[in-house]
Amino acid sequence: MMKDVLNKKDFQVIKEGITYPQGIKAAGVKCGIRFNKKDLTLIYSEKVADAWGTFTTNKFKAAPLVVTEKNLSLSKGKLQAVLINSGIANACTGDKGLKDTWETVNYVSEGLKIKKEYVAVTSTGKIGEFLPLDKIKAGLEKAISCLDYAGGEKAAEAILTTDTKKKEIAVNFKLNGEEVRIGGMAKGSGMIHPDMATMLAFITSDISIKGELLQEALKQVVKKTFNMISVDGDTSTNDMVLFMANGLAGNKIVDKKDADYYKFLEALQYVAEYLAKCIVKDGEGATKMIEVEVKNALSFTEAKKVAKAVINSPLVKTAVFGRDPNWGRILAAVGYSGAEVMPDKVDLYLKEKIVENGQPLKISCQEIHKYLEYSDEIKIIVDLKIGKESATTWGCDLTYDYVKINTKYS
């Protein structure tokens, strides 16, 4: 298999995905929920894997997320298979939705001959519709027969809805001479029926690492990557990030915060940030990725408040789409973010420093207009100059196509 290798600090980036780590197979098949499109993904680890998941904070949590959390708790953080369908979210479906989900867990458990509590399930698509169990059952049989060490690409395809491209990445690095691999895939904002922009990400690894350390690393990484992106500020009922590590790399187990741990952390951070950025770049109707870095805030939470206010502002987002250096909108968002801000101290950078101590510098609007026109990734830096903490968020512009995608009547 062709590998595209780029040199990064302590790890190598590989054009691969979820099946790159040892002992991970996957399949993506058509089960008939979405018209003539792949819509069912199965991921399988030959060895029971340590696992950790993070789930939407939406109070209307979809049934499969409830079930997967329950299984992770029953199995004390172990998983061996993940089943994902696209097209129907199985959210707001009440008791029947839960019962259906447990039924799909049974199918997977029986089909793969693994314990029920080692099965994670998730769904993305239209809210308020029930799963077609017969289709899922037949599709799963097909998926099991297609499980393959090279199945990552098809798996990454079958979790998409109206995403315009697959989102995959993989890295490897050495721990005590052994190659350790991480692979990931994600889906972003899109829908068949116009519906929630659901974020899903799955990361696998063959690293051998102590459960608590794995959790800590993932929490830290998710906080700074997946939890820092926004397409439209709407938190889905189905958001989920799931990680599995099966230990098949054969490295000496990482059991303390030593150099090996930080090597893993760095690589994991890269994978998560890459996937998170893929999601916003492929945000509904997006033409530009926007990165907002807030510096020198009183705390990370405060920095995040400011960064999120700017990245979610419809006026900032439409200004970027219009290639309009309308920096007043950025400061206004900083001002209403609710964070501690001293207006007379704020510096703002858009290509160059354009506001110093809350007041405009003489700038060339034409130059900034050009920057907004010709750069795919727009960087905004807000320097609050009142503390030492920083936060970075990623989002996208608000365009006619966002409105178009989301107004199409089902």
Next chain:
Amino acid sequence: MMKDVLNKKDFQVIKEGITYPQGIKAAGVKCGIRFNKKDLTLIYSEKVADAWGTFTTNKFKAAPLVVTEKNLSLSKGKLQAVLINSGIANACTGDKGLKDTWETVNYVSEGLKIKKEYVAVTSTGKIGEFLPLDKIKAGLEKAISCLDYAGGEKAAEAILTTDTKKKEIAVNFKLNGEEVRIGGMAKGSGMIHPDMATMLAFITSDISIKGELLQEALKQVVKKTFNMISVDGDTSTNDMVLFMANGLAGNKIVDKKDADYYKFLEALQYVAEYLAKCIVKDGEGATKMIEVEVKNALSFTEAKKVAKAVINSPLVKTAVFGRDPNWGRILAAVGYSGAEVMPDKVDLYLKEKIVENGQPLKISCQEIHKYLEYSDEIKIIVDLKIGKESATTWGCDLTYDYVKINTKYS
């Protein structure tokens, strides 16, 4: 003057505006900030009026708001004149912006021969630009010479930016046989240069009322009207509501919470709600007003959190624009609002009850689609069924024209 009289409970609604109360004159003139459009408004009360104002919570508060707050404090809540320019917001303009604003206060004070601290000033338009003092000075002279008891309409016109229509209302009611009048005008979301959607409202009355009661009434009314609307969730640097009562109606002073007070409160609530709704109906690119009522929450604050999450959700707003009965988006917004919610208890109404106890009822999507298509005002009711408090917000749909208006390069 032709008066269109509608019968309302304890008050009459009149097709009039800011100059309807006794002793209030106004003018709206062209001073040359906006090309060939009225852009300078002056309101004048023959008698010093009790006044109260509420100002943006944005940390980047514009210079005129800082100055007006200062004057209201110096004068202990008295005002006699208000000067408003459109076209330039005088926000993020630092010390020079403040100095310029005080200069305009001087012009008004000298021109009208009134105390400086009796002058309120405000601005709406592009952030980061300085006021053209010469134009304001010349325009003010013109405005003073045009001050008129019938000047309300021109005044309401000169505060607009890209609003498509004037927003005016007046009411009268009897207190102890004396007619008391209230008049109001507002501007909503719009801009010459694409910029902040600034909300301004001015209400005058000839009622005689004790200062503390006036403040209490206004706080209560603003909280339930102007603070409950949203076009795009962006809080401007220049938002301001200002009220003046000059006592010229000759009613026995309202000095306790008796029937007279509640009569006034009811009429004031009507005026404020009318103006607030005018603002969202004329929201940038809006085709529909959306009203979200949240019932039976644990507190008003919790009810408001839910109502604001729904009214600000880009996915709910685009669904309404697309006439798409996509109720899952509404529940999702309820779920991420941060308020206490029990998903299994939530009922949802869109034309009819469509969700009961968090689960979909059998509904006719076609009927709801028709409702969304043919009603100008879309009503969404969310019944949380866990408490006794409620809140209502007003907003509008998110359309191609919103994106168009806000992407036009200045």
